[in-house]
Amino acid sequence: MKATDRKAQAEIQDEIVEVASDDNSKVGTWISVGVVGAVILATYFILFGLYMARV
Template sequence: MASTKVTHKGKKQEQEAPLKGTWISVTVVGLVIVATYIVLYGLYMARI
């Protein structure tokens, strides 16, 4: 078999858009976790 050298010159992709979406997703998940914690803590304190 003949070996061939394959080179890939990819285009430089912008990183702004994916990072923006990632931060939005992380923020939403964080807010849901904090809201859940506050609700559960409130319910626990109401029980006492």
């Protein structure tokens, strides 16, 4: 959609900024980082345990 009216363009830009600024929640990001970190840590302990059992 292309608006030729300057006022309409400004309104559309304001709506885009409002939608972008509503995404302030980082809870999902931290949950994902925690899950990935837990998997990496568990893999490390499993591999370390297998190595120590071999020695």
